[in-house]
Amino acid sequence: MPGKAPLVVVGDALLDRDLTGTAERLAPDAPVPVVADCAQRTRPGGAALTAYLAARDGREVTLITGLGDDPASAELRQLLSPELKLIELPLTGALPEKTRVLARGSPVVRLDRGTGRVREATEEAREALRPASAVLVSDYGRGAADSLRDALAERPPLVWDPHPRGGPPVPGTRLVSPARSEARAFADQEGNGNPLRDAARDAAALVRQWRVAAVAVTLGSSGALLSYGEHPLLVPAGAAHPGDTCGAGDRFAATAAGLLADGALVGEAVEGAVAAATEFVGAGGAGGVTHADSGPGSLTDSADARDLVTRVRATGGTVVAAGGCFDLLHAGHVGLLQAARRLGDCLVVCVNSDASVRRRKGPERPVNPLADRTRVLNALACVDAVAVFDEDTPERLLADLRPDIWVKGGDYSGADLPEAALLQEWGGQAVLLPYLDGRSSTALMARVREGAR
Structure with a gap:
């Protein structure tokens, strides 16, 4: 779409699969459901989903991520190559894969495999970051962000989407978007039993601890709480959807980064991101993601x-x-x-x-x-x-x-x-x-x- 600023996404890609069927009986040899007539759906995951969603918004996107020679990496390349530019970082091991088994839309079990981590940064990746005016980091703790931390510190990202295994954002990041549970763990403070008050205290503490401009704690169907260090702003969701919330955080981060890249204020970006994440869940979440090519x-x-x-x-x-x-x-x-x-x-x-x-x-x-x-x-x-x-x-x-x-x-x-x-x-x-x-x-x-x- 003309007029939209380009975006560089740095982070750890995953390959996600959903096996969806029906469960009407238990297995005879163990008290577990038998999920039958499964349909398989494969899609980008992790930072790859964030980048993919930003590209589907009509934006020119470059994804800097770890990929290897394994079959999962090859499959992810095929999913992403029509949509965005890939700059690959070398992996030690196979690309992580996440497989969900669902019965009538509800998860029954998740299967994870692949332990690949980014081995090192490349000069191509550093060259892509140096002139980039809009950077989003999706840090799943598998080495992509850490390998480029020095380059990211020179030009702090617009948005840093942290995850439990990842490190802290670089100082000067404009907006960090942890989920409620992630903010609680990162802040490492005692809660007082009031979820909204706890989120406000955690966000304020993280603004100071990380030395970032703002923290938006995502609250699921309640929206997001935005803090610059005090007097938080609650941005409520326009509607509550009972759908699949998988990928909602990636949708939030991609939208917020895109709006900031286009010149929006942080508050405006968070409002737009809450609306986009709410709509995303209502449309089926990550399980409803389709591909344009x-x-x-x-x-x-x-x-x-x-x-x-x-x-x-x-x-x-x-x-x-x-x-x-x-x-x-x-x-x-x-x-x-x-x-x-x-x-x-x-x-x-x-x-x-x-x-x-x-x-x-x-x-x-x-x-x-x-x-x-x-x-x-x-x-x-x-x-x-x-x-x-x-x-x-x-x-x-x-x-x-x-x-x-x-x-x-x-x-x-x-x-x-x-x-x-x-x-x-x-x-x-x-x-x-x-x-x-x-x-x-x-x-x-x-x-x-x-x-x-």
Whole structure:
């Protein structure tokens, strides 16, 4: 997005996996749940998630992190490379992986493996930091921040997101964002049983102890408490969501750093970060993160979209699907997709392939190739996944996904909606939603041609 300042993220990357299924019985050999029909979802974790979210905000992002020659590092590179610039620090050992097993959306167990730590800084990393005007540190205690501490001290970061195994931020950091439990541990003070008072005392102590400009203690559904050393400001969350809070701290840090980079005051940045983290949890947290490109890990084919559908159904959610060519995305399309998303808990957009569009629209179409169309659709906040079909109509794809609701634009009539009968086979419903008046790709192309004469 034009006008947004670039951001350099320094920190420890992880590879996160979610295995989501249902648990309806205990194992016969031990009193543990059997999680069946698991769908797997892989995504960036740790500093990589923070950087990824900042990039998805439309910002130019450079991530300085440790990566190795192991399979997890290779997979993370594939997830990140379309979105941001990577500067790699050498690892001793394999990239850390975190796998959550969830039953109907609730975590059952977490499995950790990989003990890799950053071995040393590189000159490339130092060169990237020297001119950087906006730096965010996400310190998970695996060596990335420590290896570059001298360079970070020369130009203190805008935001330092600390974690229990990490070290203190460098003096002069503008904003440090510990969670409540992290602030309690770092401050090492006796509590008095009043959580808000304890957070205020911890934040004030950490401002002095760390010699930083401000500390924002994140309080989950209660928002965040911002302290410059005294008279704290409580920034409440606009709503409370019961969703997955995994990754909310990364969303907070990425938003706060971005707003500060763009010139916001610290208070304004914290307010924006609380709102963004609240919305992030409401949209499914880290488990709802999707990828904009058609590379590995992106939701651009029916298999990956089916994983999303399985995950949503495991929590009793409603699956909505919408379809079309979406060649020249306009306000009518966006309004339709936003309305469709409000009908359920996830929205899968079924898109005609280039060959399918040519057969339906003629040899001059599509104007935009499939890769561009899917990228733009995935950038919309209301779209959870994009799946591509090569046939003239999406019946085969719909039979695979079996959505609860199928949405088409209001320029169709019932007679022109063959998918309606198909949806009835599994108890689904096809509906029409109106387009905004006067908005259509045909009209848009006609205006372009008229202007070119």
